[in-house]
Amino acid sequence: MTLVLQWVALAVCVACTAWRLPTAIHGRNRSLFWAFLMVAVSVALSIPVIYLPVDGVLGGVNLANVVLRLSLFAVFFLLAAKVAAAYNAPAARAFIRGPVGLAVLIACSAGILVTYAMSDLRGSSPGLSGFTDEPAVVAYMWIGRLYPAYAAAALVPATARAALSRRPAIDRAAAFFMCLGFTCVCVTLVVQMSSNDDSTLMGALSFGAVLSVAAGLVLVWVSCFRGTMKE
Amino acid sequence: MTVPAKVFLSWLDEVAGGASHAAVCRAAGIKRSTLAQQLVRGRVTMATVAAVSRSLHLPVVASIARFPQYRDLAAGVRAPTEAELLSQISDMDLLREILNRSAAVEAGSPAAQTMLSPVPHRASVRTWLDAVDPSELRQMVAREAGIAPQNLSAQITANRLTPELAITSAQLAGVGLTNGLVATGFLTPAEAGWRPGSRTAVLRRTTNSSLVSLAAERLEALGRTLRRTEQDSAAAQTVWENLG
Numbered sequence: 251m252t253l254v255l256q257w258v259a260l261a262v263c264v265a266c267t268a269w270r271l272p273t274a275i276h277g278r279n280r281s282l283f284w285a286f287l288m289v290a291v292s293v294a295l296s297i298p299v300i301y302l303p304v305d306g307v308l309g310g311v312n313l314a315n316v317v318l319r320l321s322l323f324a325v326f327f328l329l330a331a332k333v334a335a336a337y338n339a340p341a342a343r344a345f346i347r348g349p350v351g352l353a354v355l356i357a358c359s360a361g362i363l364v365t366y367a368m369s370d371l372r373g374s375s376p377g378l379s380g381f382t383d384e385p386a387v388v389a390y391m392w393i394g395r396l397y398p399a400y401a402a403a404a405l406v407p408a409t410a411r412a413a414l415s416r417r418p419a420i421d422r423a424a425a426f427f428m429c430l431g432f433t434c435v436c437v438t439l440v441v442q443m444s445s446n447d448d449s450t451l452m453g454a455l456s457f458g459a460v461l462s463v464a465a466g467l468v469l470v471w472v473s474c475f476r477g478t479m480k481e
Numbered sequence: 482m483t484v485p486a487k488v489f490l491s492w493l494d495e496v497a498g499g500a501s502h503a504a505v506c507r508a509a510g511i512k513r514s515t516l517a518q519q520l521v522r523g524r525v526t527m528a529t530v531a532a533v534s535r536s537l538h539l540p541v542v543a544s545i546a547r548f549p550q551y552r553d554l555a556a557g558v559r560a561p562t563e564a565e566l567l568s569q570i571s572d573m574d575l576l577r578e579i580l581n582r583s584a585a586v587e588a589g590s591p592a593a594q595t596m597l598s599p600v601p602h603r604a605s606v607r608t609w610l611d612a613v614d615p616s617e618l619r620q621m622v623a624r625e626a627g628i629a630p631q632n633l634s635a636q637i638t639a640n641r642l643t644p645e646l647a648i649t650s651a652q653l654a655g656v657g658l659t660n661g662l663v664a665t666g667f668l669t670p671a672e673a674g675w676r677p678g679s680r681t682a683v684l685r686r687t688t689n690s691s692l693v694s695l696a697a698e699r700l701e702a703l704g705r706t707l708r709r710t711e712q713d714s715a716a717a718q719t720v721w722e723n724l725g
Contacts, residue, residue: 282724336723338716412720421717467724474725477717 252453256297259457262464263290269471281328282467288321289460296456298376305374312371315378319362319394326401327355329463333428336470339408346401358397365390379449392442399439402432402459409466420476424469431462483524484548490520492530492547496537508536527551527644531667541672542659554648557658558674565660566683568612569670571602572699578684579696597680601666604702606642609664613654622650641665 267286274283294300295318305314327346334343345351369386371378381387409432412425434455441452497505506513509532519525527545534544546555561569578595585592602608610618619637623630626649636642642650647661659673671677687695 279723279725332723336720338719412716415716417713417716421720424720470720470724473717474721477721 252450252457253297255453255457255461256293259460259464260290260293260297262461263293266464266468279332281332285325285328285332286464288325289464292318292322292325293457293460296377301376302374310372310374312366312374312378314374315371316362316366319390320359322394323355323359323362323397326398330401330405333405334408337405337408337412337425339405339411342404342408345404351401351404354400355397358393358400361393361396362390365393377449395439395442399436402435405429405432406436418473420469420473424466424473427462427466427469429466431459431466434459434462483519483526484530484550486520486523486525488548489525489530492544493533496539496544497533505533505536509533510536528667541668542674551648554658557651559657559660561657561660561663561675561679562613563683563686564612565609565656566675566680567687567695568608569600569602569605569664570680570684571598572604572696572703574598574602574684575692575696575699579692582689582692594681595684597684600670600680601640601664604640604699604706605664605666606640607637607702608699609661610637610650613651613656613660615654618650618654621653622646625649625653 263286267283267290270279270283270286274280295304295314301314305312308314308317330346331343334340334346365386369381369384369390371381371387373380375381378387378391382391406429409425409429413422413429415422415425417425438452438455438459441448441455493505500508502516503513506516509529511529511532516525516529519529530545530548531541534541542555542558545551546553574595574597581592581595619633620630623633626633626646628646633646636646642661642665644662644665644667647665647667648658651658651661657673659668660675662668663670663673663675670679684692
């Protein structure tokens with residue numbers, strides 16, 4: 251179940267990255283291209299078939315998981331600011347790009363590196379599932395969920411407001427899917443905190459979130475395309 | 482806003498004298514699949530009845546009144562009030578009339594007659610409801626019809642109102658039952674029993690002061706509508722600029 255979701259999410263992300271490539275070359279909203287590229291990398295690294303050889307190249311000490319976490323942080327940092335600006339939510343933007351947001355980002359990134367250094371992670375293990383008994387790894391996983399949930403939480407109100415506004419149906423649907431995705435990201439943190447280790451639920455939430463946000467952005471592009479066609 | 486298919490078919494049989502459904506649809510300008518679907522579901526819309534009745538040159542209101550639940554419709558036809566007639570003159574026609582009158586005063590000649598554009602105009606539903614409103618008409622209509630008030634105001638904003646709601650509104654406001662159907666464009670003024678030229682006549686009788694106040698109200702409402710549209714399109718633009 252999770253594996254199917256992962257592959258579907260990877261395919262969608264790769265397709266979106268490819269779709270964004272020409273626009274990115276033209277210099278339009280480049281950060282979206284990079285965001286999708288990094289989501290694709292993150293999703294790919296969560297799939298064992300890809301994770302194991304990549305981590306092997308990186309020395310077999312699960313450094314690939316650090317790459318995954320940090321690239322997810324970058325995705326949320328880039329995307330969140332864009333979404334906040336798109337839905338006219340200066341408060342949300344300040345939460346992410348403001349001093350507090352930057353402090354949270356730096357603290358989480360440092361936390362990832364420190365907890366990684368503190369733990370003994372010899373032997374590739376996708377999602378670090380083989381090391382959950384180490385306290386440093388538990389902290390590492392926790393921090394890995396913290397920043398995405400923080401950025402997503404900042405965006406839930408703005409996207410929810412847009413979804414309930416009197417915009418055209420397609421724009422409301424786009425905002426709704428993003429809101430749903432960001433809510434899922436927030437829920438992953440709650441699940442992580444409840445230390446109820448349900449990997450199926452976690453997978454459904456994480457990759458469901460990726461798919462939902464991607465669906466929202468695709469709807470925005472369709473709406474944008476139709477809008478420019480009309481003009 | 483439908484009549485039972487069985488009753489519709491017996492009416493059709495009576496008025497169209499056994500013409501095939503295909504021929505009826507072609508004459509009425511409705512898609513065959515539309516009629517077929519309505520018949521399968523057992524509910525035929527009032528729009529279909531009106532279209533068929535027009536194609537057969539039958540009076541639309543009388544045809545609709547043949548169906549039991551609309552029996553009162555024909556008896557409820559009443560001439561529109563002056564306010565209703567004025568409500569069905571577009572904003573721009575009102576302004577044109579003001580300009581004509583002002584030009585006539587300056588030139589000292591009789592005012593040129595303003596040619597009115599056909600009904601319905603862009604905000605005809607809202608202006609009609611405002612014209613007949615005894616107070617809190619919208620809430621009463623929503624309660625009577627059992628729909629959410631937001632649902633009703635969404636229809637009004639889109640300048641739409643189902644025939645059923647238009648009739649209910651007229652009933653509650655105590656005006657001619659078919660008058661709301663003119664505002665929604667479901668009936669032409671003539672079909673609803675409005676005398677030809679009655680809009681022009683009432684406009685001519687309107688004093689300068691009432692005309693100017695009416696135009697001012699309309700422009701105020703138009704300004705609000707335009708502001709909304711501009712805000713909506715600015716919001717869409719912001720999304721497209723940042724995520725498109």
